[in-house]
Amino acid sequence: MGLTDASSGGGGGGWPADAAVLRREAEPTHCAPPMPARISAGEQRLIEDPQLLGDIAEVVGGPFHVLFPERVAVNVTAFQAAFLAAGVDGFVYFGKKANKAACVARACAENGAGIDVASTGELVAALAQGVRGEDLMVTGPAKSDQLLWLAARHRALIAIDALDELDRLTELGLPARILLRVLPDGSTSRFGLDPVELEQAVQTVAADGPITLSGFSFHLSGYDAMARAELAVALVGHCLRARADGHPADTISIGGGFGVDYLDADAWARFQDDLSESWFHADPPTGGYYPYHFPVPGADMLSAVLTHNDLAGLLRDNGIRLAVEPGRALLDRAGSSVFRVQGVKTRTAQGEPYDILTVDGTSLSLSEQWFASEYLPDPVLWPPRSGHPTPTCVGATTCLESDLLSGRRIPLPRRARVGDLLIYPNTAGYQMDSNESPFHELPLPPKIVLRADGDRLRWNMDAR
Incomplete structure (x- = not known):
């Protein structure tokens, strides 16, 4: 041979x-x-x-x-079960950028999950697989007028990233539901509203106008459950202050970043401890590695977020829905x-x-x-x-x-x-x-x- x-x-x-x-x-x-x-x-x-x-x-x-769409269903159900176990009103949006497959969007529609989209194409693709407009979250920077118009028409929840984006949405004259994306303290991210912009945005939205301020959102890099829980508490505070101005403010979104456990602990530890250039055909990678062993992944990480400083109790006491936008975690082993x-x-x-x-x-x-x-x-x-x-x-x-x-x-x-x-x-x-x-x-x-x-x-x- x-x-x-x-x-x-x-x-x-x-x-x-x-x-x-x-x-x-x-x-x-x-x-x-x-x-x-x-x-x-x-x-x-x-x-x-x-x-x-x-x-x-x-x-x-x-x-x-x-x-394997059946595996997507298993992962969605695990996140929903974490909310149920904590007694929290929660909702799962699949971060569609993680995978374009139609069968994944269909699995979300069939199992009570929404979809986080960031383009007109993603929005249309989600609708085509049976996801209802009100179960869409529209994120991303500097959304096009077409995307804002289509999202408002379908009653999607729109995460506002900048003041000019809010102005353009207002000019459409359509009823719309929005979250205001908060720039975390100390962050150098190009996304989100700083404290001055955030206050201006809250004051711009009329309590009796066509735009409904449904709440606030953030995204954090990395996979730190505690940091997400602590920033979620700050968003609850924003909701309570907005309610004092007549806004419903009953939802916060903590984004994604729920880790996936690809490898067992021993294999990951051995790779990290013994890593050698001699293992590679040419020069080894220089950009670092995803944490391929993640001891508290996916829905278990959500449970850890809800447990930290009794975030679940704070959400329950104030009637606030918690939204999450996992991408990779809903596709684990799928x-x-x-x-x-x-x-x-x-x-x-x-x-x-x-x-x-x-x-x-x-x-x-x-x-x-x-x-x-x-x-x-x-x-x-x-x-x-x-x-x-x-x-x-x-x-x-x-x-x-x-x-x-x-x-x-x-x-x-x-x-x-x-x-x-x-x-x-x-x-x-x-x-x-x-x-x-x-x-x-x-x-x-x-x-x-x-x-x-x-x-x-x-x-x-x-x-x-």
Whole structure:
């Protein structure tokens, strides 16, 4: 079967004898440690199916993404359960920028969640999947007049980011519901209203006018539950002061930033503690890494926010609804990205061989690679076959030296062959389509929707 066969060995740049392989397993000095992803039952079922992935790959003829809307429903329900357990009136808006798939928006509509949109296109796409206008939150800076008009027509909740935006909304002369986005103290963000602007905005909205001041919002970078809880208390204070001026002010939004737990604690700690340049094909990333192990993720983080200083009690006592806008957290374990191996070549590092794969897609399908970072959960090599652990990095099918899906040498369980598939798990949140581009006139990977149907999985193309 030639040099692409996992069983090929011997001299001339091939793989060494078994004794040397065992030595490398004991001392993987030129290979990163394994970092298997936490995956859902749906993803595991897909991987274990002996035919389905191959059938889809044959039909698509290129890279593709798979999505599990049933998992989105599970994640939405978990956030709703956290509100219920705390006795808080809460509402979940999916941050649509995290994934464009129509099946995700439909899952939100079917499970009582709204959608946070930031463009006319996103708003229209949400409506098309059954999300009601009053269940939309419209965010983003300097919204176009068309977006403001459409949002007002559909009674969406509009987060006002600037005074001139409020002026333009007022000039439309339409009834509208708004939140005022607060610039956190000490923040250098370009978004939100500073204290002077905030006071001016409150005074601009007439208590008996067509614009209803429904409350206040903020967004924080990072994943600090306590900081979110403490700033939420400040927003409750803003609501109470606005009520004194005759505004309903019964809603606050604390945005997103609910972490996802991709890796177990041991794998993440080992990666951080032992991180070495010798693990990488070329220079290692310089931009830092997402916290791939997150001990209190998703809905559990929301519970921590509500518990801190009894924020839940403050919300209950003052009749205030808490809105959240998770993106990544509602997509946890809800999708994967699949690439076909097109080429395999061998290089050496520290006198030891490793493989460089070329797959039929680009790293634009793993957005983390384009932020001076790398997506760390290990891909799964399919189909499963016996073989020896093989340090492997993964390159894309472009002429760019930097276009690597995995620059670190991953310990694949066997040597990959041309025609094998690589499945990058848990990529639905921001990874799979935030940066995708038809570079080289390559087609964008389609999205495949998978649903359980008794003892089998059924699939169809996503509506978009």
